[in-house]
Amino acid sequence: xxxxxxxxHVVEYNAxxxxxxxxxxxxxxxxxxxxxxxxxxxxxxxxxxxxxxxVNGVPYLDxxxxxxxxxxxxxxxxVEATYPILAKIMWDKTYEAVLATxxxxxxxxxxxxxxxxxxxxxxxxxxxxxxFLFGVGHSLEALLAIPASILTGLAxxxxxxxxxxxxxxxxxxxxxxxxxxxxxxxxxxxxxxxxKLPLALQAVAWATPLAHGVALTRGVVLGNLTxxxxxxxxxxxxxxxxxxLLIARALLLKRxxx
Amino acid sequence: xxxxxxxxxxxxxxxxxxxxxxxxxxDFEVAKGEAFGFLGPNGAGKTSTMRMIGGVSxxxxxxxxxxxxxxxxxxxxxxxxxxxxxxxxxxxxELTVRENLIIYSRYFDLSWREGARRADELLEFVQLQERAxxxxxxxxxxxxxxxxxxxxxxxxxxxxxxxxxxxxxxxxARHLVWxxxxxxxxxxxxxxxxxxxxxxxxxxxxxxxxxxxxxxxAEGSPRELIDKFSTREVLELRFPIDEQPPLDxxxxxxxxxIEVLPDRxxxxxxxxxxxxxxxxxxxxxxETALVRRSTLEDVFLRLTGRSLVD
Numbered sequence: 001x002x003x004x005x006x007x008x009h010v011v012e013y014n015a016x017x018x019x020x021x022x023x024x025x026x027x028x029x030x031x032x033x034x035x036x037x038x039x040x041x042x043x044x045x046x047x048x049x050x051x052x053x054x055v056n057g058v059p060y061l062d063x064x065x066x067x068x069x070x071x072x073x074x075x076x077x078x079v080e081a082t083y084p085i086l087a088k089i090m091w092d093k094t095y096e097a098v099l100a101t102x103x104x105x106x107x108x109x110x111x112x113x114x115x116x117x118x119x120x121x122x123x124x125x126x127x128x129x130x131x132f133l134f135g136v137g138h139s140l141e142a143l144l145a146i147p148a149s150i151l152t153g154l155a156x157x158x159x160x161x162x163x164x165x166x167x168x169x170x171x172x173x174x175x176x177x178x179x180x181x182x183x184x185x186x187x188x189x190x191x192x193x194x195x196k197l198p199l200a201l202q203a204v205a206w207a208t209p210l211a212h213g214v215a216l217t218r219g220v221v222l223g224n225l226t227x228x229x230x231x232x233x234x235x236x237x238x239x240x241x242x243x244x245l246l247i248a249r250a251l252l253l254k255r256x257x258x
Numbered sequence: 259x260x261x262x263x264x265x266x267x268x269x270x271x272x273x274x275x276x277x278x279x280x281x282x283x284x285d286f287e288v289a290k291g292e293a294f295g296f297l298g299p300n301g302a303g304k305t306s307t308m309r310m311i312g313g314v315s316x317x318x319x320x321x322x323x324x325x326x327x328x329x330x331x332x333x334x335x336x337x338x339x340x341x342x343x344x345x346x347x348x349x350x351x352e353l354t355v356r357e358n359l360i361i362y363s364r365y366f367d368l369s370w371r372e373g374a375r376r377a378d379e380l381l382e383f384v385q386l387q388e389r390a391x392x393x394x395x396x397x398x399x400x401x402x403x404x405x406x407x408x409x410x411x412x413x414x415x416x417x418x419x420x421x422x423x424x425x426x427x428x429x430x431a432r433h434l435v436w437x438x439x440x441x442x443x444x445x446x447x448x449x450x451x452x453x454x455x456x457x458x459x460x461x462x463x464x465x466x467x468x469x470x471x472x473x474x475x476a477e478g479s480p481r482e483l484i485d486k487f488s489t490r491e492v493l494e495l496r497f498p499i500d501e502q503p504p505l506d507x508x509x510x511x512x513x514x515x516i517e518v519l520p521d522r523x524x525x526x527x528x529x530x531x532x533x534x535x536x537x538x539x540x541x542x543x544x545e546t547a548l549v550r551r552s553t554l555e556d557v558f559l560r561l562t563g564r565s566l567v568d
Contacts, residue, residue, distance in 0.1 A: 005367055006365070009364045009365050009367075012361065012364055013361050013364075016353065016357060016361055017350075017352045017353065020352070092348070092350065092351060093344075093346065093348040094348060094350055096314075096344060096348045097344070097348035097349075097350075097362070097409075098365060099314050100312055100314065100337060100340070100342035100344070100410075101337055101338075101362070101365035101366055101413075102334035102335070102337050102338045102365065102366060102367070103334075103365050104333070104334060256314075257314060257315065257316060258275065258315060
């Protein structure tokens with residue numbers, strides 16, 4: 001089989017299933033950012049702007065919107081790497097059927113990562129459109145917010161897939177959400193600058209891919225990123241993604257080829 | 259080494275999971291066009307053997323080739339020519355009956371058009387054409403099994419692996435599955451199946467191995483095995499509950515061999531009617547006395563001292 005054929009077929013399967021729910025899913029991807037930017041960006045933002053003249057020299061909406069895109073991709077990437085994957089491993093045993101064909105475990109993993117990327121791309125694009133409608137990011141470089149936020153999500157997707165490959169039930173997923181995703185969402189630089197955190201927590205925040213993903217996405221939208229910053233904010237999430245991919249591959253092999 | 263007609267060749271094939279030896283150095287060969295069975299109770303190592311043949315489970319030690327190829331090296335090539343019906347249904351509950359077949363055809367790199375054509379053809383073959391647009395969830399157990407078989411045929415495999423194809427089905431559904439498998443055999447598809455039903459093995463298999471405790475206990479055609487390990491007829495005696503008399507010695511020279519089970523006594527003999535008469539002459543009054551032909555169940559009992567289905 002051609003190198004990428006197996007990967008493509010795994011993506012096709014996901015697309016076929018998604019076809020039943022795509023309208024609802026896209027509507028959610030549009031209305032969620034709409035409400036968020038209206039409430040937090042304009043509502044809360046007017047208070048922030050009045051009391052301190054915005055954040056880091058820009059109105060609060062401009063500061064918040066790009067960070068939210070990166071955070072939304074983190075959430076999508078994380079969720080897509082948990083329940084749907086475990087279902088295919090052990091509840092519905094879909095992978096057992098797929099692995100009886102020429103498709104390999106490496107194909108499966110690549111296909112799921114590509115599909116997760118497509119899901120994040122839908123979320124990020126809808127979010128970007130809403131942000132554009134709110135008058136933020138009216139530049140060509142601002143479009144880079146879409147790949148930047150997808151990179152952020154991928155940095156969570158593959159390590160969490162590796163975790164999923166070791167699970168016998170779904171109880172660990174709630175813990176991931178409670179102890180990693182939600183704290184990062186609230187404290188990881190999306191709603192206020194990391195510099196406002198206590199020093200120790202700043203170090204923790206910068207060790208996670210979200211802080212870098214948010215900084216990268218915000219930087220390309222506001223057009224105020226130095227190239228050194230850009231490289232660092234790309235490399236950290238990329239390292240998480242690659243390490244997660246390698247570990248997920250090893251653990252899936254151990255789980256599925258016994 | 260086996261001759262070049264062997265589709266599957268195993269020598270000292272072994273599978274271990276940690277300390278557990280699931281398959282313990284077994285030898286067998288399957289020829290092209292044959293229907294070959296692994297008969298044995300649960301836990302005998304049948305499924306582990308099938309998973310190794312299917313190229314999804316790595317061999318621990320020994321030799322295994324399928325189509326003359328090593329599954330460790332050529333997994334995808336082997337799997338492209340195989341059809342697999344797993345023990346538990348792995349159908350996609352999110353998709354319709356027809357979509358299940360079409361998406362599966364894609365994993366074999368068939369075009370959408372060709373996949374759709376084969377899906378319709380196979381739905382007819384397994385008599386599910388009227389359910390094409392239904393969700394899989396709505397199908398009965400027998401229909402799901404037939405759909406799983408149709409799915410395994412989507413790549414026109416030369417070799418079909420069936421792990422307990424009719425376990426859990428009612429008699430009517432089983433006969434329908436057997437009928438379809440028989441037709442496939444007539445078309446020249448090689449069948450390899452596991453079962454713990456002796457009637458299934460007798461119906462479908464040209465040749466089989468009896469597996470017990472990770473090893474092969476005997477090999478041959480159903481007829482050969484019965485001739486070799488059992489008698490022509492069996493007399494089954496049932497005594498009233500709690501009244502099975504002490505038999506010590508009383509039946510001894512009536513039959514070639516006697517098995518005393520918790521609920522009945524089996525007398526292995528060439529002439530069942532003569533044996534009944536002898537039993538009565540010795541003053542024993544069984545509640546029922548039934549003469550039947552020997553089956554693979556008797557072979558299994560003889561070889562292992564246990565029944566197949568506990």
